[in-house]
Amino acid sequence: MLRLALRNLWRRPLRLALTVAGVALGVSVWLGLMGLGDGYRRGLRTELDRAGVQLMLVPLGCPYDAAARVLKGRTLETSLPASALEAVRSDPAVAVAAPLLIAAVPRPSEQRTDLWVGLDPAARGIKPWWHAKSGRDWFAETNGVILGSEAAQLELRSPGDALHSPELSETFRVEGVLERSGTSDDSLFFIPLARAQQIFGEQDRLTAVAVRLRDPAELRGAVERLQQIPGAQVVTMTEMMGTFLRLLGTVRTLLLALTLVAVAVAALGVLNTLLAAVVERTPELCLLRAVGASRLQIMGLVTVEALLLALLGALLGIALTVGAGEGLEQAVRPLIPLAPARGLLQVGPDRIAQCLGAVLAGAIAAAAYPAWRAGRLPPAQAARSE
């Protein structure tokens, strides 16, 4: 039956190619959109987990925007007074309070921005991945700079080298290069907090304070107390994750709708192809009935053709998505706010299996009507056709 189905499909190569291409496009859209959603979710979770903090004190404004910007190493338009740090550190529930000052130095000729982050030693307590790949893992001198791994690669710097910022008219000494963390920190320039405050004219000001609690169970009480600090607000990582995932959930629903449209179009293509094939091959199908083929066998033949079409299309679609994945990721990355540092498109075996299952089920559904029609053809019509 399989050989007969294959031969039937091969009779109209153009129709076969167009139908398979339609299914392939549908599958590719499905896998691409779902893969992007999965990758974004996983990347966000990883970045938040690696942040190593339970809450963040940020200036008044949109707390989620502020916390997200700080996590991504971006600047805020407003800042916190340094006194906020003392208030946070005096809270009994706080184990580590790490102040940050983030400053952006645009380099328009390169269409990029250097991000300088001022840290104090407490920062090591909230960055569990903070390890030097080479050189020192903390500053020994005030004009020292520690580079994220990508920043060091881009600037071709090693410990002991000078690093000049023409925009700041400052020359730093590279003291260490960090291990790759897989976060946005990889592209940052880290300098001592006091030096950053001096260079950027932000004496006694902070961009944020990242907080780790002694016991996560004390989160609620700590948030209530820290909210009282003037000019500051608290955002917890749980809230932030929840907000992002709710936003992501909305986007996923939209993506799912788009995907369903693509799959429905592909299923209609299969239905159309099979229906046309049944009409064209009516005399032949009747002859098969006349020589003893049962209704079920005829219906099975049409269904197998549908499954073959769907399988071919699905395999081609999977190949397209996997092959073009890197390009797709590069194309959409600039359009996605706060995209994770890497692995934006994640097409796992579970997604592929899910997609194959859905496509094959869709093919069976699309084959139902043509198969029913084919099964109803009377054997006697074969004699009339002859």
Next chain:
Amino acid sequence: MIADRIRSLRSPATAGLALLILLAGGCRESASDDPGELRDAVRTEGAPMCPWRHPKEDIAAWFPGATRLDTEVQILSGLRPELARRLGRPATAEENALYLHRVWKDAERLGEVAVRRVKGGAGAVEVVVAFEPDGRVRGVRVQRTREPAEVVAALDGTWLDAFRGRRSGDSLRPGADLPAVPEAARATASALADGVRSLLLSRELANHPGAVRRLAPEASAGHDHVH
């Protein structure tokens, strides 16, 4: 051989289907094979290949009248030992590949342009080198630098003009073969000279049978027109 197989297929539709399958295969091949060596090179140190930031301005300055531009990727990883021998130092990851931008005036090749990122005294320096069709240096420009103002002033256009007409076999030592520079600019001047020499040698080695050549994806889709 692939073309013959396509020709032998029964109908245009069959050929279309075969092409689709080949395209999908090609996508996979390009993801796993094409810049395999190139990606290895990038992964070794992680830094992206040095971009050419201002092609229009550079072409207008060096090749007025140019009408189009294409890019050929020369994969030299198989020639690393030879490159290292000629350079007199180990080859860097970036030297595994050479992006050669060929500049044309209609069918006439006016020359080529290549870029390289070198280790300056205070950060990475990106140098753009234009070549004559016979391989001599036509011009050199620094497209990106972090150097302090006094170093930038010492390595200005006048100093860079000293590279003009140099060939791959030439020695390029600042203070001997090139004009001397102040102490503060010596490290960067040496790095620049090394970058130009590396490009000259890489370009020469690109004609070696061991080099693998490919049109860059943007060029294979059609030539860029220069206006």
